Amino acid sequence: MPFAAAKTAAVTLCAAALLTVTACGQSAAPSAAPSEASPSASASTSPSASPTATIKPATSLDGITVKNPKFGDTPTVTVKAPWAIDQTRVKVMTKGDGAVVNPAYVKVFYQGVNGRTGKVFDGNFGKTAAEFSLDGVVPGFRKALENQKVGSRVLVAMPGSDGYDSAGGKGDIKVGDTLIFVIDIIDTILSGPTGNPITPPAGLPAVTETDGKVAIAIPKADPPAKMVAQPLTAGTGRKVGAKDLIAVHYLGVSWKTGKVIEDKMGAIDGGLLSSTIPGWQKGLVGKRVGQRVLLVLPPADGYPKGSNNPPVEAGDTVVYVVDILYAAPQG
Numbered sequence: 328m329p330f331a332a333a334k335t336a337a338v339t340l341c342a343a344a345l346l347t348v349t350a351c352g353q354s355a356a357p358s359a360a361p362s363e364a365s366p367s368a369s370a371s372t373s374p375s376a377s378p379t380a381t382i383k384p385a386t387s388l389d390g391i392t393v394k395n396p397k398f399g400d401t402p403t404v405t406v407k408a409p410w411a412i413d414q415t416r417v418k419v420m421t422k423g424d425g426a427v428v429n430p431a432y433v434k435v436f437y438q439g440v441n442g443r444t445g446k447v448f449d450g451n452f453g454k455t456a457a458e459f460s461l462d463g464v465v466p467g468f469r470k471a472l473e474n475q476k477v478g479s480r481v482l483v484a485m486p487g488s489d490g491y492d493s494a495g496g497k498g499d500i501k502v503g504d505t506l507i508f509v510i511d512i513i514d515t516i517l518s519g520p521t522g523n524p525i526t527p528p529a530g531l532p533a534v535t536e537t538d539g540k541v542a543i544a545i546p547k548a549d550p551p552a553k554m555v556a557q558p559l560t561a562g563t564g565r566k567v568g569a570k571d572l573i574a575v576h577y578l579g580v581s582w583k584t585g586k587v588i589e590d591k592m593g594a595i596d597g598g599l600l601s602s603t604i605p606g607w608q609k610g611l612v613g614k615r616v617g618q619r620v621l622l623v624l625p626p627a628d629g630y631p632k633g634s635n636n637p638p639v640e641a642g643d644t645v646v647y648v649v650d651i652l653y654a655a656p657q658g
Contacts, residue, residue, distance in 0.1 A: 328589060328637065329577070329647070331602040382443075384413035384505075388484055393509055396420050398480040401452040402438055402509040408445030411505040412484040415467045420509075423478020426517050426563070426617075430461040431595070432653070433472060434514040442484065442505030448498070456513050465490050471510060481510045516574050516595065517652040521617030522561030532580070532646050534559060534621055541592050543580040543646055550582045550644035555623040556610030559648070564616025567654045569608065573600050574653035579637060582623075582644035588637035592650075599657060604629055607649070616654050622647040 390410055394403040398421040435457055438450035451457055461469045467485025475481055487503040496502045527534075533544040567573060574597035579589035600608060606628030614620055624645050633641035 329603045329607050330598040382409050382411040384411045386413050388416055388418050388482060391507060393482060398478060398511055404440045404507055404509060406442060406445050406507060408443060410442040412486055415470050415485040415489045417471050418482045419479055420482050421480035423476040423512060425477025426515055428472050428475050428512060429516045429518055432460060432516040434458045436511040438509050440507040441500060442507055448500060475512055477512050477515055479512045483508050517617055520560040520619035520650045521563040524560055525558050527557045527559060527621060531555060531557060531621060534648050541578050541648055543578060543648060545582055545585045551623055552625060554606050554625055554628045557621040558614060559619040559621055562615030562618030567611050567614050567651060568656060569601060569612050570657055571600050571654040572657045573597055576650040578648045580646045582646055588639060614651060616651050618651050620649045622649060
């Protein structure tokens with residue numbers, strides 16, 4: 328594989344944070360593991376009678392006021408307590424134009440208010456952004472983020488049934504309490520390449536995609552003496568840095584045999600760019616998140632002595648198609 332097999336414990340944990348969506352050095356966030364400061368999807372005790380049963384539930388979000396409503400500003404949420412909502416309701420306060428949230432990974436700032444008390448019970452604005460997967464949060468939080476775009480600010484109110492009722496409440500949050508969140512969506516992992524296609528120069532391996540399956544056809548010619556790093560799409564994200572943690576899809580082929588040596592197009596792989604083979608380090612730095620990149624790597628930039636995993640003979644040129652799905656500075 329292009330990523331080094333041996334990684335430090337810290338790098339391994341941080342790569343796991345990205346790829347399995349467990350926080351790495353991040354603030355408390357909605358996760359499957361319950362904590363006093365984070366909305367979780369985990370159940371514990373049996374629910375008791377709802378303390379908000381006598382509150383007439385609202386049928387809209389009109390009773391909620393958000394001061395500093397713009398994306399990026401620390402919000403102040405005001406509601407006339409006690410207050411409850413009939414069902415989970417979502418309002419997009421600022422519509423972003425970034426990528427659609429990938430359920431596997433999202434990065435957010437958020438503030439939570441208990442509708443029964445009107446008080447803030449959780450939040451990370453001004454701190455470190457939280458990272459998590461949508462399958463590890465309470466249903467109302469998940470509903471608020473599904474199909475939203477990076478750069479959006481979302482207001483959501485959820486009844487206890489979509490909050491902590493299944494956990495029997497949590498700390499000062501009682502069974503039946505309505506929860507209100509303001510959420511800024513900071514980042515996500517892309518699901519594939521973005522941006523307009525770029526036509527490569529003649530003579531390079533041909534990259535095709537049919538019904539979602541990517542293929543590389545090697546030309547009947549000698550491989551180039553120097554490495555090639557040719558973008559195939561324009562991308563839409565930030566530029567990749569030499570010390571970034573990256574997430575990718577990729578396909579690798581032997582120039583000599585034309586056979587596939589690695590196929591990670593259907594599964595996200597990742598780690599530090601600096602832990603990859605030389606041609607990846609040279610060829611991906613400066614490229615944008617969302618770009619599909621064709622890498623043609625002579626032995627010196629790939630596997631000079633050959634490799635067992637992936638199976639590469641010494642002296643063979645390797646060809647990769649890499650979709651850059653995510654990149655962020657390490658640490």
